[in-house]
Amino acid sequence: MDSIMDIRNLNLWYGDHKVLHDISVSLPKNQITALIGPSGCGKSTFLKTLNRMNDLVEGVKITGDVLYNGEDIYDPKLDVTWLRKHIGMVFQKPNPFPMSIYDNIAYGPRVHGITSKVKLDAIVEKSLKDAAIWTEVKDRLNKPALGLSGGQQQRICIARALAVEPDILLMDESTSALDPISTSKIEELALELKKKYTVIMVTHNMQQAVRISDYCAFFLLGDLIEFNKTEDMFSMPKDKRTEDYITGRSG
Amino acid sequence: MKNHSTGKNRSTRKELIEKGINGIFFLCGLVSVGFVLAISIHLVISGLPAIREIGLVDFLFGAKWLPTATTTEPAFGILPFIMTSIYGTAGAVILGVPLGILTAIFIAKVAPPAMASVMHTAVELLAGIPSVVYGLVGMIVLVPGIQRMFDLSSGATLLAAIVVLSIMILPLIINVSETALRAVPREYEEASLALGATELETFFKVSLPAARSGVAAAVVLGVGRAIGEAMAIIMVSGNVANMPSLLGSVRFMTTAIASEMSYAAAGSLQHQALFSIGLVLFLFIMMINVSLNVFVKGRREND
Ligand SMILES: Nc1ncnc2c1ncn2[C@@H]1O[C@H](COP(=O)(O)OP(=O)(O)OP(=O)(O)O)[C@@H](O)[C@H]1O
Ligand SMILES: [Mg+2]
Numbered sequence: 001m002d003s004i005m006d007i008r009n010l011n012l013w014y015g016d017h018k019v020l021h022d023i024s025v026s027l028p029k030n031q032i033t034a035l036i037g038p039s040g041c042g043k044s045t046f047l048k049t050l051n052r053m054n055d056l057v058e059g060v061k062i063t064g065d066v067l068y069n070g071e072d073i074y075d076p077k078l079d080v081t082w083l084r085k086h087i088g089m090v091f092q093k094p095n096p097f098p099m100s101i102y103d104n105i106a107y108g109p110r111v112h113g114i115t116s117k118v119k120l121d122a123i124v125e126k127s128l129k130d131a132a133i134w135t136e137v138k139d140r141l142n143k144p145a146l147g148l149s150g151g152q153q154q155r156i157c158i159a160r161a162l163a164v165e166p167d168i169l170l171m172d173e174s175t176s177a178l179d180p181i182s183t184s185k186i187e188e189l190a191l192e193l194k195k196k197y198t199v200i201m202v203t204h205n206m207q208q209a210v211r212i213s214d215y216c217a218f219f220l221l222g223d224l225i226e227f228n229k230t231e232d233m234f235s236m237p238k239d240k241r242t243e244d245y246i247t248g249r250s251g
Numbered sequence: 252m253k254n255h256s257t258g259k260n261r262s263t264r265k266e267l268i269e270k271g272i273n274g275i276f277f278l279c280g281l282v283s284v285g286f287v288l289a290i291s292i293h294l295v296i297s298g299l300p301a302i303r304e305i306g307l308v309d310f311l312f313g314a315k316w317l318p319t320a321t322t323t324e325p326a327f328g329i330l331p332f333i334m335t336s337i338y339g340t341a342g343a344v345i346l347g348v349p350l351g352i353l354t355a356i357f358i359a360k361v362a363p364p365a366m367a368s369v370m371h372t373a374v375e376l377l378a379g380i381p382s383v384v385y386g387l388v389g390m391i392v393l394v395p396g397i398q399r400m401f402d403l404s405s406g407a408t409l410l411a412a413i414v415v416l417s418i419m420i421l422p423l424i425i426n427v428s429e430t431a432l433r434a435v436p437r438e439y440e441e442a443s444l445a446l447g448a449t450e451l452e453t454f455f456k457v458s459l460p461a462a463r464s465g466v467a468a469a470v471v472l473g474v475g476r477a478i479g480e481a482m483a484i485i486m487v488s489g490n491v492a493n494m495p496s497l498l499g500s501v502r503f504m505t506t507a508i509a510s511e512m513s514y515a516a517a518g519s520l521q522h523q524a525l526f527s528i529g530l531v532l533f534l535f536i537m538m539i540n541v542s543l544n545v546f547v548k549g550r551r552e553n554d
Binding site for chain 1: 436439442443445446447448449452457460
């Protein structure tokens with residue numbers, strides 16, 4: 001397995017509250033990794049350390065190393081915008097900007113300096129196609145993105161993240177607010193995306209983890225209890241606590 | 252036997268109280284509507300005669316205001332006042348709006364919480380300063396400064412009035428834009444940052460556009476405040492009925508009314524014409540309010 005991110009002895013505090021305990025794990029490239037665990041165990045926090053969105057939280061303290069292709073992302077000399085361009089994120093709640101669909105998708109590329117209309121048009125079309133929403137919106141690119149359904153908005157957000165051509169896509173319970181049809185569309189999409197991207201997703205849905213993830217990480221109270229191939233973890237969990245959680249006996 | 256009030260009884264009593272209170276609210280509402288109506292009607296009634304006598308075109312587009320001329324024919328053209336009010340307001344907006352919006356972004360988004368709250372309080376204090384004090388400070392500091400800087404015989408100019416007005420509308424613009432900026436959902440900004448935008452790019456490309464209707468409302472309120480102000484600018488603008496020029500003494504619609512009302516003979520055409528100026532000013536402000544309503548409505552529809 002080729003790893004794209006290596007996390008070593010990661011600890012994280014919010015103020016005095018220690019949320020992540022000595023996490024070490026390597027996340028595989030071009031695979032879907034699912035992060036599972038009960039509410040409050042630190043999945044979102046862990047995910048946000050990977051693109052440094054935790055920097056925005058007041059009073060956060062982090063020790064240990066997070067390497068992206070061997071490069072320490074918490075190196076003070078590292079350009080955070082560069083990092084976030086390469087490690088995109090889709091949030092739990094769809095959050096398109098209050099702008100047109102087109103401007104939403106073109107936002108990232110414009111920020112990164114692309115001004116040519118021809119190029120932008122091409123990026124917008126490609127990203128919307130990659131996010132499996134092109135046919136639904138191609139005739140109303142200039143309409144506000146907030147006028148779409150929740151599931152469509154979430155795919156717009158995925159397209160927006162893809163438009164800056166990231167390496168890795170972080171998804172934090174990105175289907176939890178959606179109906180089954182939109183959910184399965186996004187799941188298919190994730191399977192499609194892993195050909196080109198690495199996907200790391202938080203999910204509360206065990207079936208979803210089984211359906212689409214290749215690897216699975218189980219968190220409990222800030223500890224990484226188990227990390228393994230999904231099929232192995234779900235057929236023969238190594239830790240009793242993992243077994244209890246995935247069989248629904250705890251959490 | 253005790254006399255229990257029945258459920259039915261109670262509910263009718265409650266209904267009565269309810270109705271009574273509603274009636275009081277209605278009356279209160281009527282009072283303010285009544286005042287607005289009374290003032291509007293009075294303005295129209297007292298403003299029209301002079302316009303009829305002078306002629307609408309001569310009144311609005313006449314460039315000479317010589318209400319008490321004796322050797323020549325008196326002239327009642329208020330174009331200088333209208334233009335001065337428009338130039339002064341535009342100038343205040345050009346200076347005050349960018350400054351106000353940048354300050355609002357700083358307070359709402361950039362400044363650390365402690366500094367933001369200090370600045371917020373300072374801005375509120377600025378809003379509470381009476382306009383006559385703005386005028387006084389302008390007269391003592393600004394007017395001599397402009398006189399020296401441009402080597403004029405008097406520093407009481409349109410420029411001085413614009414500077415005073417722009418400072419006066421600043422707190423309004425800052426407060427209203429700040430509120431609008433704070434109301435921008437954090438998720439929008441996070442999405443932008445997660446795409447690799449810097450904080451500044453995020454504020455200007457996401458937060459500000461998302462708050463645009465609120466910011467537009469702030470600008471319109473600022474315009475309304477500037478065009479209606481009299482006290483502060485009467486003291487720094489020289490109060491001469493010239494066509495406006497940046498370094499010349501000027502008289503606004505408001506200051507014309509305020510300064511001449513004291514000596515215009517009651518019932519004279521001059522006296523009546525001052526009411527007509529009031530009517531014109533009133534129409535300007537009505538137009539501004541209508542556009543404000545359009546903005547606010549547009550904002551509801553966008554959300
Ligand atoms: N900004 C914050 N400031 C302080 N504490 C926080 C902050 N965000 C999260 N926490 C705390 O950190 C712990 C982990 O939270 P986190 O959001 O990572 O959990 P999670 O596993 O994603 O839970 P869920 O499944 O409910 O989303 C929780 O105890 C939470 O209260
Ligand atoms: Mg979470």
